[in-house]
Amino acid sequence: xTQIAPSFGSTDSxxxxxxxxxxxxxRALRLNWxxxxxxxxxxxxxxxxxLPVLYLVNGAxxxxxxxxxxxxxxxxSAPEIAGSYGxxxxxxxxxxxxxxxxxxxxxxxxxxxxxxGWVRRAFMTFSGVASNFAGVPLxxxxxxxxxRLGLVxxxxxxxxGINIYAAGFTLFSFWGLALTYLYFQLPLMxxxxxxxxxxxxxxxxxxxxxxxxxxxxxxxxxxxxxxxPSVLGCFLLLFANAFGTLAxxxxxTSANFPVVPIVLFQQIRGNVLYNPNLGYALxxxxxxxxxxxxxxxxxxxxxxxxxxx
Amino acid sequence: MAEVxxxxxxxxxxxxxxxxxxxxxxxxxxxxxxxxxxxxxxxxAAYRSVFESDTFLSVLGFSxxxxxxAIALGAxxxxxxxxxxxxxxxxxxxxxxxxxxxxxIIPPVVxxxxxxxxxxxxxxxxxxxxETGTNILLxxxxxxxxxxxxxxxVDNGMAAIxxxxxxxxxxxxxxxxxxxxxxxxxxxxRSAIVSGAFLTFSxxxxxxxxxxxxxxxxxxxxxxxxxxxxAYQPAALAIMAFAFTWVCMVLMELFATRRPxxxxxxxxxxxxxxxxKS
Numbered sequence: 001x002t003q004i005a006p007s008f009g010s011t012d013s014x015x016x017x018x019x020x021x022x023x024x025x026x027r028a029l030r031l032n033w034x035x036x037x038x039x040x041x042x043x044x045x046x047x048x049x050x051l052p053v054l055y056l057v058n059g060a061x062x063x064x065x066x067x068x069x070x071x072x073x074x075x076x077s078a079p080e081i082a083g084s085y086g087x088x089x090x091x092x093x094x095x096x097x098x099x100x101x102x103x104x105x106x107x108x109x110x111x112x113x114x115x116x117g118w119v120r121r122a123f124m125t126f127s128g129v130a131s132n133f134a135g136v137p138l139x140x141x142x143x144x145x146x147x148r149l150g151l152v153x154x155x156x157x158x159x160x161g162i163n164i165y166a167a168g169f170t171l172f173s174f175w176g177l178a179l180t181y182l183y184f185q186l187p188l189m190x191x192x193x194x195x196x197x198x199x200x201x202x203x204x205x206x207x208x209x210x211x212x213x214x215x216x217x218x219x220x221x222x223x224x225x226x227x228x229p230s231v232l233g234c235f236l237l238l239f240a241n242a243f244g245t246l247a248x249x250x251x252x253t254s255a256n257f258p259v260v261p262i263v264l265f266q267q268i269r270g271n272v273l274y275n276p277n278l279g280y281a282l283x284x285x286x287x288x289x290x291x292x293x294x295x296x297x298x299x300x301x302x303x304x305x306x307x308x309x
Numbered sequence: 310m311a312e313v314x315x316x317x318x319x320x321x322x323x324x325x326x327x328x329x330x331x332x333x334x335x336x337x338x339x340x341x342x343x344x345x346x347x348x349x350x351x352x353x354a355a356y357r358s359v360f361e362s363d364t365f366l367s368v369l370g371f372s373x374x375x376x377x378x379a380i381a382l383g384a385x386x387x388x389x390x391x392x393x394x395x396x397x398x399x400x401x402x403x404x405x406x407x408x409x410x411x412x413x414i415i416p417p418v419v420x421x422x423x424x425x426x427x428x429x430x431x432x433x434x435x436x437x438x439x440e441t442g443t444n445i446l447l448x449x450x451x452x453x454x455x456x457x458x459x460x461x462x463v464d465n466g467m468a469a470i471x472x473x474x475x476x477x478x479x480x481x482x483x484x485x486x487x488x489x490x491x492x493x494x495x496x497x498x499r500s501a502i503v504s505g506a507f508l509t510f511s512x513x514x515x516x517x518x519x520x521x522x523x524x525x526x527x528x529x530x531x532x533x534x535x536x537x538x539x540a541y542q543p544a545a546l547a548i549m550a551f552a553f554t555w556v557c558m559v560l561m562e563l564f565a566t567r568r569p570x571x572x573x574x575x576x577x578x579x580x581x582x583x584x585x586k587s
Binding site: 045109 | 331336339397399411420422450499508511529543544547
């Protein structure tokens with residue numbers, strides 16, 4: 001990758017033997033010009049990524065009459081708004097936790113559980129598809145499966161005599177939504193944890209075994225501590241993934257489940273909060289939570305990569 | 310211990326079976342449900358009803374055109390940038406990579422909120438005032454959503470070829486910079502671009518949030534409307550969407566692992582397999 005450097009013009013190719021400081025001015029001059037090559041991308045990012053976000057941030061620190069104040073951001077703690085954030089966080093946490101635990105178990109079984117190669121390949125291919133199968137169609141699939149007239153609901157009721165809807169379950173509740181999210185969270189976890197599981201070297205298990213460790217001791221004292229940063233990082237990514245999800249929940253509940261993205265969606269549609277600036281604050285709160293979990297993810301991934309060569 | 314682990318332990322088998330059941334049951338149930346539109350028999354009536362509707366064809370057409378434009382615009386922005394960063398500005402890589410990953414941190418609903426305010430009625434650039442302007446904004450939104458994947462695909466493609474040498478060769482033959490990108494670099498990373506394009510396509514074709522908030526007559530909002538109005542057609546649409554996602558992912562994978570100059574379905578030479586592993 002660093003071999004790119006000698007390509008600064010063909011006449012310079014022998015210049016690598018020269019002392020660095022004699023080439024420095026010329027290089028600086030060229031670099032000033034090179035900046036222009038990135039201009040289209042930077043301009044695009046500025047106009048359609050940075051400025052829109054800054055506009056919202058600016059609005060979040062103003063009151064409707066246009067004066068700067070923290071009042072708008074502080075009003076996020078009003079019971080209704082705080083309740084939405086609480087619901088969003090709980091739902092994202094539940095679906096991410098289930099995805100992490102089950103995904104880790106499935107990944108471990110596939111990669112280190114001694115299953116034949118075709119099983120692993122089949123699961124990996126399917127995971128690639130399922131992790132991208134989100135949005136409205138996923139909601140339809142789960143309505144056809146676990147909705148009031150879904151096939152699984154009917155089979156459970158008519159064949160096994162278990163009426164899950166009479167027992168209090170509905171697909172359009174907290175756990176129904178968490179289960180639906182699991183359909184893309186679980187495969188995403190399998191895909192993301194694979195490099196970490198492949199990085200567990202057999203030598204480490206052999207070393208533990210030759211020192212007399214049982215399989216359980218190897219798992220809890222060696223494998224899990226090694227995997228912990230990766231697992232935690234993946235959890236945070238799954239959390240962020242669920243937190244930003246809107247289409248699935250919109251199609252499932254017809255926007256009747258007040259998580260933050262849904263409230264924001266309604267606010268953009270028709271100012272349901274009766275305060276445009278509160279909408280901006282709501283958006284900034286989302287960015288903060290997404291940014292925080294993604295930043296922690298990158299830190300943990302860097303930590304985890306120490307063990308993967 | 311070693312002897313036991315020769316054959317798959319029971320626990321692994323159980324976990325794999327449970328995973329397979331969780332993945333497959335919803336698909337089977339949805340497919341079965343989609344066949345039940347005509348009472349008392351299994352038929353493809355729901356699929357027929359979907360295909361026969363004019364709305365379906367018009368929204369699909371609209372979304373396909375918007376997605377293809379997003380792919381073209383995305384490639385136009387990402388390819389020269391990735392090339393330039395690798396060739397001349399490797400120290401800018403962290404900034405460009407950060408910007409390319411930012412759409413993963415900003416949820417689409419926040420992004421489109423910024424768009425409708427910043428490019429709304431009373432702004433300097435009132436894109437949402439006209440229909441063409443709104444369509445442009447929609448395509449731009451799709452591009453932003455796909456940049457993280459497009460950039461990675463193109464950058465990986467460039468890692469596989471020696472762009473410095475190719476550029477020098479092209480320059481020594483008298484090619485200008487745009488000519489080098491268009492006729493030397495671009496053909497060599499075509500597979501990578503196509504790979505990113507399929508992912509972009511699968512993201513933007515059924516996109517709901519941006520599309521709905523910009524009020525475009527596209528596939529995402531149509532799906533939601535179908536879900537509110539009908540029972541069996543949504544199941545048929547879900548099966549079709551799953552098949553569509555599958556095709557996109559397989560094609561993406563196929564193009565991502567393809568080396569320059571290699572035929573599409575040719576078996577990879579053993580040497581390149583080893584190279585990819587190391």
